[in-house]
Amino acid sequence: MKTQIIYLATIIYVLLCPRIMAQGYKADTIKVNAGKLSTQLGDKKDIITSLTLKGEINGSDITTIRSMAKLTVLNLADVDIVKGGTFISSIYDDKIEIPNNEIPEEMLYEKDKLIAVTLPENITAIGLKSFSDCSKLGSMVIPDKVISIGTNAFFGCTSLKELTIPASVTTIDYGAFQSCSALSKIRCKGTNPVKITNFTFYGVSTGACKVYVPIGAAAAYKAAEGWKEFKNIIEE
Numbered sequence: 001m002k003t004q005i006i007y008l009a010t011i012i013y014v015l016l017c018p019r020i021m022a023q024g025y026k027a028d029t030i031k032v033n034a035g036k037l038s039t040q041l042g043d044k045k046d047i048i049t050s051l052t053l054k055g056e057i058n059g060s061d062i063t064t065i066r067s068m069a070k071l072t073v074l075n076l077a078d079v080d081i082v083k084g085g086t087f088i089s090s091i092y093d094d095k096i097e098i099p100n101n102e103i104p105e106e107m108l109y110e111k112d113k114l115i116a117v118t119l120p121e122n123i124t125a126i127g128l129k130s131f132s133d134c135s136k137l138g139s140m141v142i143p144d145k146v147i148s149i150g151t152n153a154f155f156g157c158t159s160l161k162e163l164t165i166p167a168s169v170t171t172i173d174y175g176a177f178q179s180c181s182a183l184s185k186i187r188c189k190g191t192n193p194v195k196i197t198n199f200t201f202y203g204v205s206t207g208a209c210k211v212y213v214p215i216g217a218a219a220a221y222k223a224a225e226g227w228k229e230f231k232n233i234i235e236e
Contacts, residue, residue, distance in 0.1 A: 026050060035085050037061040046070070054078040059085030059098040062107055066090075071111070072136075075118040091129075103130045105150065112136060115159075119143050126153050128173075135159060142166055149176045158182060165189065172196050179203040186230075187212045188221070196226035206230045 027050040030040055034056040038045065045064065050073040057065075057079055063086065065074065080101065087096045089106055098104050101120070105127035108114060112135045119126075121143050128150040131137065139162040140154065148171040154160065160180045165172075167190035174197065177183065183204045188194075191214050201209075210232040213221050218235045221227045 028052070029054070031055050032057055032061065032079075034058040034082050035060045038064040049073065051075070056080045056082050058082050059087030059096070059104070061085060062087050062098070062104065066108070066111065070113065072113050073116045074108075074114060076120045077118045079120045080122065081120060099125070103127050105129055107131075108134060110134070121145070124148075126150055128152060129155065132156055139163070142169065144168055147171065149173065151175060152178065155179055161185065163187070165194070167191070169194050172200055175199050175202065177201050177204065181205070183209050185210050185212070188217075189214065191217045191220070193217075193221045193224040193227050195224075198226055198229060200226055201229075207232075210234055212236045 026048060028044060028048050029052040032040060032053050032055040035058050037057060045068055047070060048068060049070050051071060052075040081098065083098055083100055085098060087098055087104065089096050090109055091106060096104055096106060101123050102125040103123055107130045109129050110133045112133060114134050115136045115138055117137065122145055123143055124145050125148045126146060129152045130150065131154050132152050133156040135156065135158050137157045138159050140160060141164040144166045146166060146169055149169060151173040152175045154177050155175055156179045158179065158181050161182050162185045163183060164187040172194055177200060181203050186209060188211060206229040209230060211221065211230045212234050215235050218233050221233045
């Protein structure tokens with residue numbers, strides 16, 4: 001009898017163990033080959049909450065990332081974005097071309113479970129609506145090689161509290177940070193203020209939000225269109 005119970009318990013364990021392990025599987029680091037992320041993730045795609053990628057990704061891999069329903073933390077610091085693969089617009093249902101080393105338009109549009117994203121260090125542009133309505137995203141550091149930030153790129157990121165803009169940025173398009181109503185701290189690394197309009201930060205409290213700028217740059221920011229609306233421009 002005792003032998004039968006042990007045997008039965010062993011069978012149950014063998015059957016249930018993979019499921020128990022899968023339920024506890026929440027984080028992963030993957031050296032990805034462009035176009036292969038879905039295969040490399042396998043069944044883990046539906047349970048991972050934190051994902052770090054290294055290597056190359058293309059449009060097909062971005063589609064895979066978008067399909068990860070439980071993903072809350074995404075680290076792409078050591079990723080190269082390359083042309084190729086298939087990425088379909090979630091707004092217009094047409095194919096979006098993926099440029100090399102750019103965050104494509106709509107990349108993480110409406111991924112409202114994301115709380116933290118680390119961008120690839122070598123990107124040069126952030127596309128239109130790429131993070132629009134990521135309503136739980138708490139902070140964003142724009143990498144040092146980024147030149148342009150597209151229209152509505154971070155529109156509706158209502159939990160975004162802190163933002164760092166490097167000196168490399170020369171263009172911030174219309175409404176890029178519109179309706180980021182929780183924004184309380186902006187760090188601008190450039191001595192010369194990048195050109196913006198009154199709609200770039202529309203919906204941000206210009207009275208409460210502090211803008212930190214390099215030593216000697218406050219006067220330029222206080223005179224610049226859009227920036228001069230902020231009441232607390234502080235040199236550091």
